Amino acid sequence: MESCCxxxxxxxxxxxxxxxxxxxxxxxxxxxxQPMKRLSIAxxxxxxxxxxxxxxxxxxxxxxxxxxxxxGWKPAEEHTDTWKIEDGAFxxxxxxxxxxxVGDQKPFKNFELKVDVMTEPNSNGGIYFHxxxxxxxxxxxxxxxxxxxxxxxxIKSGSLYGLVNLGWTPAKDxxxxxxxxxxxxxxxxxxxxxxxxxxxNEPPGAQPGNDFTRKLDEGTFALQAxxxxxxxxxKNIRVKRLN
Numbered sequence: 482m483e484s485c486c487x488x489x490x491x492x493x494x495x496x497x498x499x500x501x502x503x504x505x506x507x508x509x510x511x512x513x514x515q516p517m518k519r520l521s522i523a524x525x526x527x528x529x530x531x532x533x534x535x536x537x538x539x540x541x542x543x544x545x546x547x548x549x550x551x552x553g554w555k556p557a558e559e560h561t562d563t564w565k566i567e568d569g570a571f572x573x574x575x576x577x578x579x580x581x582x583v584g585d586q587k588p589f590k591n592f593e594l595k596v597d598v599m600t601e602p603n604s605n606g607g608i609y610f611h612x613x614x615x616x617x618x619x620x621x622x623x624x625x626x627x628x629x630x631x632x633x634x635x636i637k638s639g640s641l642y643g644l645v646n647l648g649w650t651p652a653k654d655x656x657x658x659x660x661x662x663x664x665x666x667x668x669x670x671x672x673x674x675x676x677x678x679x680x681x682n683e684p685p686g687a688q689p690g691n692d693f694t695r696k697l698d699e700g701t702f703a704l705q706a707x708x709x710x711x712x713x714x715x716k717n718i719r720v721k722r723l724n
Contacts, residue, residue, distance in 0.1 A: 542719040553584025558616040563706045570716035573706030580704045581614045588699035591723035593663040599714045602654045605632040606713035607705035611698050622694050626662050630654045639671045639678035644695050
């Protein structure tokens with residue numbers, strides 16, 4: 482998986498370099514060309530080059546956290562003092578407690594979710610999707626997209642916990658990164674800062690597990706507070722429906 486990600490990233494860089502080369506060539510048009518024409522072509526081609534490096538568009542995304550209140554979110558009934566809001570971010574620091582999105586009653590099936598995340602060293606968290614509200618315990622429904630850079634658990638950020646486990650992540654402690662989760666049909670794609678770390682295609686006939694379903698379905702989102710020693714921040718939470 483790591484090699485595939487590096488190839489994808491290299492391809493994007495190569496495409497950008499090709500566009501830049503074209504732009505440089507445009508600047509060397511014959512002297513008898515009109516100056517405005519030369520400028521327009523160069524500007525247009527440079528714009529293409531920038532797009533090759535740019536992050537995915539935010540068009541169509543809706544923010545589901547206002548950065549100030551818990552409006553639209555509901556914590557589990559255990560250890561509710563674990564969750565706080567500081568500097569525009571949900572902060573998970575305390576005993577296990579999951580924070581569920583309840584601001585939209587229509588379930589999310591096909592979607593793209595982006596969350597800006599930052600961890601302190603040795604911290605563990607998670608972003609759930611296709612889940613549903615539970616007053617206690619670990620969420621039984623849906624999937625957990627792991628959040629973990631340096632915690633003792635070897636399963637790192639971007640993994641579909643317990644299903645597709647990655648021992649490496651490009652994320653770093655004490656630095657914000659964007660965790661991007663996209664579900665279309667039977668395919669799940671996870672990116673960290675635009676780098677694809679995981680592509681999962683659910684096999685035909687897949688059945689839910691007994692303890693944790695880990696089966697594509699529909700539902701809502703949840704954020705995880707894992708343990709008292711972990712400090713994880715989540716902000717700029719936005720989603721786009723794809724169906």
